[in-house]
Amino acid sequence: MGKTFSEKILGRKAGLEVRAGEVVTVSPDYILSHDNTAAIIKEFEKLDISNVACPEKLVIILDHVVPASAEKYAQNHKSIREFVEEQGIPHFYDVNNGICHQVFSEEGFARPGGLILGADSHTTSYGAFGAFSAGIGRSEVASIWATNEIWLRVPETIKIELKGILQPGVFPKDVILKIIGREGADRATYMAVEFGGEAAKNFSMSSRLTLANMAAEMGAKNGYFQADDVTLSWFEGKETENFEIFVSDDDAGFSDILPYDLSSVVPQIACPHTVDNVRPVKEVEGLVFHQGLIGTCTNGRLDDLKQAAAVLKDKRVHPKVRVLVVPASQNIYLEAVKEGVMETLAAAGCLILNPGCGPCLGAHQGILAPGERALSTANRNFRGRMGSRESEIYLASPATVAASAIEGKITDPRKYL
C-alpha cells in the first residue's frame, strides 16, 4: 500500500518509515505565534533556561488586537517586543503588517514540504502550499522554543475529490462551507484533509488558503493541497530553496475519499452557533442583519475584496447596516488601494479598518450588542465570538456579504453578478 502526504513528510522529517497512527518526534521548520506570544513567554520562563534554541525558527506576528486597544494589550505587545530584542529573533512583524497567516504566507515561510507549527488553530492554512502545518497549545510552543522538537501523531487522511466548475456567483468559501455542513464539525478530528481531484488544480493560492484554513473547522490536524504549477508561480520572484514536493500515492491508505461536484454548489451560509450548521443562502434570504464583515484570514485577500467591490460598485450599503472591511495584510491593503478597490468600497459606505484580525475575535473594532446579527466572511460563528452572547454570527462569501449589505438583509449574491 502506498503512502499519504502526511506519512511521507512526517517520515522524512523523523528519518523513519511511518504509517498513520504512529507517533514521531520532529523538529519544525517554523513556529508561529501572535499576540499570545506573551503568554507563551510566561511558560517558557518556567523552564529555567535563558535562550530559545533556534531564534530564526520563531515567526512572531502581532495581529489579534492591533494597534493595542487597551493597556493590557499594550503591555502584552511591549513584553513581546522586549523578548524579541533580548533573544535576537529575526522574524518579528509588528502591528503594521497584517494577519499572522497571511503575513506568514506572503513572507514565504509557508513552502511545499515545510513543517510548520503554530499557536493558532488556523495554522492548517499552510497546507495550501503543500506544507504540513498544525495548531498546537501554548505550553507546547514554549517547549519547542527550548528543545527544537515536538511529538506528533501521524494523522489518517480524508481525501476530498473536487470535480466540476463553479457556477457564477459561487466561490471557494461556498465550497468549504458545503463540505463542513455535510461532513460535520468533528468529521476530521485528528486527521489530515487532502483537497484533491481535477478541480483542485484550478484553485488559486488564495482559494486554497480559504479551504485549508477552514479544514480546522472539521477538526482537522492539517489541510493539504498538492503543490503544482499554481503553487510554483506564486513563488515567482521569491526564494524557493528548501522546496520538497510530497505527493500522496494513488494507492495510499485514505480513510475516506469523498467526491464533491463543484458545479452543483450554490451560495452557502453557516448559521449560528456552529460552523457545520450550513444551508443554501436562499433558505435564509430576507433575514435582517446589523454588521457585515469582509476580511479575516479566511477571506480578506485581494480577490475577496474585488468580489465584494464588484457587487458594491456604484451601489450604497443599506442605511441600517454597517460594513467593516479589513484587508488581511498591509500588502493587500496597498494593492487594493492601487487598483481602486478601496475607493469603490469606501464610496459604497464601507468602513475600512487597518489590516489585522479586527472584529473576528470580538476583542475590538466592532463588537456586537445583544440582539445584533453579523454576516461575516470569517471561519467561526461560535456563540459570543464577536461580542455579546446574545448576538448571532452568520458566515458566507464576500459576495454574499456585499449583496446582503446593499439590501440590508441576507441576499443571494447571484442577482448582483
Place this chain on the structure above:
Amino acid sequence: MKSSRVFKYGDNVNTDVIYPGKYTYSLLEPEEMARHALEDLDPGFADKVQAGDVIVAGKNFGCGSSREQAASCLKYAGVRAVIAVSFARIFFRNAINQGLPVLSSPEAAEKLEEGDRIEIDFKQGEIRSDRGVFSFPPFPDSVLGILEAGGLIPYTKEKLKKERGTGCRS
C-alpha cells in the same frame, strides 16, 4: 487491585462544560480550578471525585475551545485518566501535555459503567475490569515520558538539564 472508580458520560463533552469559559481568566489556583471541574455537565462531580478515579465517555471528548484548563482542572481534581471512544485533537494534546493520560478505547468506553472499578496498565496498554480486559494503543516512550514527568513543562525542564535538544543552539 482495581482501584479506579468510573464516572461515565456521553458523546461530545465539550470544553465549556468541562471548564466554563467564565473562569478561564479569573481562577488560577489548582484547588479552585478542581472545584469547578465538569461543573456544567455534572454539578456534583467535584464533591464525589477521589484521587485515582477515571472518566469514561463517548466520542469527541474535549471538543470546542483550545483552553488548556479543561485538561488541567481534571488533573487537579484527581482524575487518573480519561477513557473515551475518541478525543478532540487539541484536548488530546493538552491533556498529555498537562500529564493527564487520555486513552482511546471504544470497547472500554462502551462496556464500562458508572461506578465500575478498573485498573489501568499503561505499559501494556490494558484496562482491566470485571467486564473484561480492554486494550488501548500503548503510548510511545516519548509520550509516556511526558506523562510520567507530570506534563510537558516539567518534562522539558528535566530534559534540558540532561541534554540540549535537537540542534540549533550554539
